[in-house]
Structures are given as structure tokens and as C-alpha cells.
Amino acid sequence: MRSARAPTAAQLATPPPPPSSTKGKFFGTTSIADSFRKQAAGSFGPEMSRKLSQLIKIEKSLERSLEGVSNERKMVAKQLSIWGADNDDDVSDVTDKIGVLLYEIGELEDQFIDKYDLYRITLKSVRNIEGSVQPSRDRKIKITDEIAHLKYKDPQSPKIAVLEQELVRAEAESLVAEAQLSNITREKLKAAFNYQFDSLRELSEKMALIAGYGKALLELLDDSPVTPGETRPAYDGYEASKQIIIDCENALSAWTLDNSYLKEPLLSIHQGIEDVYTVPEGIVEGEGEVVEGDDAEQEWAHHDDTVPVDHQVVA
Structure with missing residues (x-):
């Protein structure tokens, strides 16, 4: 090589x-x-x-x-x-x-x-x-x-x-x-x-x-x-x-x-429009919310290819 x-x-x-x-x-x-x-x-x-x-x-x-x-x-x-x-x-x-x-x-x-x-x-x-x-x-x-x-x-x-x-x-x-x-x-x-x-x-x-x-x-x-005496295929x-x-x-x-295979991570902490990361669906720019329990699973169910760093979102 x-x-x-x-x-x-x-x-x-x-x-x-x-x-x-x-x-x-x-x-x-x-x-x-x-x-x-x-x-x-x-x-x-x-x-x-x-x-x-x-x-x-x-x-x-x-x-x-x-x-x-x-x-x-x-x-x-x-x-x-x-x-x-x-x-x-x-x-x-x-x-x-x-x-x-x-x-x-x-x-x-x-x-x-x-x-x-x-x-x-x-x-x-x-x-x-x-x-x-x-x-x-x-x-x-x-x-x-x-x-x-x-x-x-x-x-x-x-x-x-x-x-x-x-x-x-x-x-x-x-x-x-x-x-x-x-x-x-x-x-x-x-x-x-x-x-x-x-x-x-x-x-x-x-x-x-x-x-x-x-x-x-x-x-x-x-x-x-293979059993004893059996010949393995060539x-x-x-x-x-x-x-x-x-x-x-x-x-x-x-x-x-x-062209790497790893995409940018999706963070649950969003600070501003200048961020390089995508705003999670359902979160309004500049506003924060706390998602816990079963609601958290539903909130992140839309993101099939990402894993959130944390369920807590701060403004």
C-alpha cells in the first residue's frame, strides 16, 4: 500500500x-x-x-x-x-x-x-x-x-x-x-x-x-x-x-x-445565531427550555443521525 x-x-x-x-x-x-x-x-x-x-x-x-x-x-x-x-x-x-x-x-x-x-x-x-x-x-x-x-x-x-x-x-x-x-x-x-x-x-x-x-x-x-479426514474446499x-x-x-x-464521514455534533446548548451547530428542532432562537423524561425522548426522536450531548438546554 x-x-x-x-x-x-x-x-x-x-x-x-x-x-x-x-x-x-x-x-x-x-x-x-x-x-x-x-x-x-x-x-x-x-x-x-x-x-x-x-x-x-x-x-x-x-x-x-x-x-x-x-x-x-x-x-x-x-x-x-x-x-x-x-x-x-x-x-x-x-x-x-x-x-x-x-x-x-x-x-x-x-x-x-x-x-x-x-x-x-x-x-x-x-x-x-x-x-x-x-x-x-x-x-x-x-x-x-x-x-x-x-x-x-x-x-x-x-x-x-x-x-x-x-x-x-x-x-x-x-x-x-x-x-x-x-x-x-x-x-x-x-x-x-x-x-x-x-x-x-x-x-x-x-x-x-x-x-x-x-x-x-x-x-x-x-x-x-470439518470432520476428521474431510478436505476443506480449495x-x-x-x-x-x-x-x-x-x-x-x-x-x-x-x-x-x-468529505469526512463524521458530521458536526448537534449540541443541546445553543448560544446564538452565529453558532456553527444546528438549532435542535422545536427550540426557538434565543430561548431555552428544559426537556426531561419521556418528553426528552420524543423531542430528540426527530434527530435520527445525532445524539444530544445533554437533555438540558440553557439560554
């Missing part, structure tokens, strides 16, 4: 990101160095950015764990094919083809790590702006403390007026920095988790596709019992199994976020 493969529709719509920076490291996720890095991330650096720094380090460790899962998956696929080769023709063919599908899952997980890394890198930009805001906060606190100290020690000191002017400038700088932090935090947070959820959605739907074609392969196995599913793999490859290549 991987030899001389042309770019998929998803890759043409959204070019794949560069390989994750967490791949190919010598130390594993359980190494002492890795544990030290995660702990140190929350102990050093600007105080404002310590919590996010620790989150980013944990995410890096998670990516390395995912890489391990991807590699193990490929090893499982190869070993399944090796084991099946010594069995009857139908078992040998089906396990070989299932091994191809499992190996493809490992490849998809490997690609997922690269896309997931975009989420982690985007969070870094929030961490960096948090670190840049810390000095302005510290300066404002320091000047405020100096003014309070002088007013207690020498209320008539001419330095008080100078420091108060510096405090005004420091507060103005801090306001600009805080506003920038607020804006960037929201912008990057949405972008980061869009990367994560889109990559999760792609991986999940493609894995579901592979699972469906894998079950189709199982139908080629004749599992009817296996003639080679062309069918090959076509299943081709169909799976075509389905994976054609998949994009725009």
Missing part, C-alpha cells in the same frame, strides 16, 4: 507538516533525563510560563509514547504475516492482507505524531508570550514595593515622585503586554486544538475505514467445521483479498476533512 504512492487527497488539501521534533531520540519516555526535563519545566523559567512549559514537556513525552505504539504496531503486523504463512492457504492469505492493514495503521499513527506536534509547537508560542510578559509584571511590582518602602521610611523623599512616574509608565507597558497576552492566548489556543482535533479526526476515521475492510477480509475465511479468494486492499487504499487516498 505504500510503494510509489501518490499524495492522498488530504495531503493535497493540507500539506503534511515536517517530522515531529520528538522522533528518533536516544532516550525513551521512561529515561531519567526525560523525567528530569518534565519536572524541571515547572521549576525554572518565568513563573507565568511554568505551568504551560510543563504541559508542553508532558505532551512531548506523550508523542514519544505514540511513536513507540506506532513501531510496535508495525512489528505486530509483520509477525502476524510470518505466523500466517505456515497455515492453510486461506489463513495465510487473509493474515498477510490483515498484516498489510495493521501496518498501514502504524503508518497513520506515525503521520499523526507529525500533525499532533503542530499542536504542541503552537502552544509554545503562548508559553513564549507568557514569559515575555513576566518582566513587565515584575517591574511594576518592584516599583510599587519601592514606593511603599520610601513612604514608610522617608515620606518626604523626592524619589517618590520619580518612582510614581515610572510606575505610571510601567503600568501602561503592562497593560499593553497583558492585552497582547490575552489576544494571543485565545488565538493560539484555538489554532492549537484545531490541529489536534483535526488530526484525531483524520486518524480515527481512517482507522475505522481500515477496520471495515479488515472485517471484509475475514469473510473470505471458511470457518465451517481457497479461491486471492483476487478478492487483493481487491479489498486496493479498495481500502483508494478510500484512504480519497479521504479529506471536507
Whole structure:
């Protein structure tokens, strides 16, 4: 499925990101160095950015764990094919083809790590702006403390007026920095988790596709019992199994976020006309109601292809 493969529709719509920076490291996720890095991330650096720094380090460790899962998956696929080769023709063919599908899952997980890394890198930009805001906060606190100290020690000191002017400038700088932090935090947070959820959605739907074609392969196995000495009919599913793999490859290549199988969820909480989600039938825009019990089942009976998050609707 991987030899001389042309770019998929998803890759043409959204070019794949560069390989994750967490791949190919010598130390594993359980190494002492890795544990030290995660702990140190929350102990050093600007105080404002310590919590996010620790989150980013944990995410890096998670990516390395995912890489391990991807590699193990490929090893499982190869070993399944090796084991099946010594069995009857139908078992040998089906396990070989299932091994191809499992190996493809490992490849998809490997690609997922690269896309997931975009989420982690985007969070870094929030961490960096948090670190840049810390000095302005510290300066404002320091000047405020100096003014309070002088007013207690020498209320008539001419330095008080100078420091108060510096405090005004420091507060103005801090306001600009805080506003920038607020804006960037929201912008990057949405972008980061869009990367994560889109990559999760792609991986999940493609894995579901592979699972469906894998079950189709199982139908080629004749599992009817035979009596001792009875000969099982000759296996003639080679062309069918090959076509299943081709169909799976075509389905994976054609998949994009725009034509994905999962539709937008229908939320029971509706806030305004700008929402991207559909207003449930029977609910008036801007009004809320509580639906419980048997009435709730009737209310949602019209939505055959959706499942409400909650029966409670708030204005």
C-alpha cells in the first residue's frame, strides 16, 4: 500500500507538516533525563510560563509514547504475516492482507505524531508570550514595593515622585503586554486544538475505514467445521483479498476533512445565531427550555443521525 504512492487527497488539501521534533531520540519516555526535563519545566523559567512549559514537556513525552505504539504496531503486523504463512492457504492469505492493514495503521499513527506536534509547537508560542510578559509584571511590582518602602521610611523623599512616574509608565507597558497576552492566548489556543482535533479526526476515521475492510477480509475465511479426514474446499479468494486492499487504499487516498464521514455534533446548548451547530428542532432562537423524561425522548426522536450531548438546554 505504500510503494510509489501518490499524495492522498488530504495531503493535497493540507500539506503534511515536517517530522515531529520528538522522533528518533536516544532516550525513551521512561529515561531519567526525560523525567528530569518534565519536572524541571515547572521549576525554572518565568513563573507565568511554568505551568504551560510543563504541559508542553508532558505532551512531548506523550508523542514519544505514540511513536513507540506506532513501531510496535508495525512489528505486530509483520509477525502476524510470518505466523500466517505456515497455515492453510486461506489463513495465510487473509493474515498477510490483515498484516498489510495493521501496518498501514502504524503508518497513520506515525503521520499523526507529525500533525499532533503542530499542536504542541503552537502552544509554545503562548508559553513564549507568557514569559515575555513576566518582566513587565515584575517591574511594576518592584516599583510599587519601592514606593511603599520610601513612604514608610522617608515620606518626604523626592524619589517618590520619580518612582510614581515610572510606575505610571510601567503600568501602561503592562497593560499593553497583558492585552497582547490575552489576544494571543485565545488565538493560539484555538489554532492549537484545531490541529489536534483535526488530526484525531483524520486518524480515527481512517482507522475505522481500515477496520471495515479488515472485517471484509475475514469473510473470505471458511470457518465451517470439518470432520476428521474431510478436505476443506480449495481457497479461491486471492483476487478478492487483493481487491479489498486496493479498495481500502483508494478510500484512504480519497479521504479529506471536507468529505469526512463524521458530521458536526448537534449540541443541546445553543448560544446564538452565529453558532456553527444546528438549532435542535422545536427550540426557538434565543430561548431555552428544559426537556426531561419521556418528553426528552420524543423531542430528540426527530434527530435520527445525532445524539444530544445533554437533555438540558440553557439560554
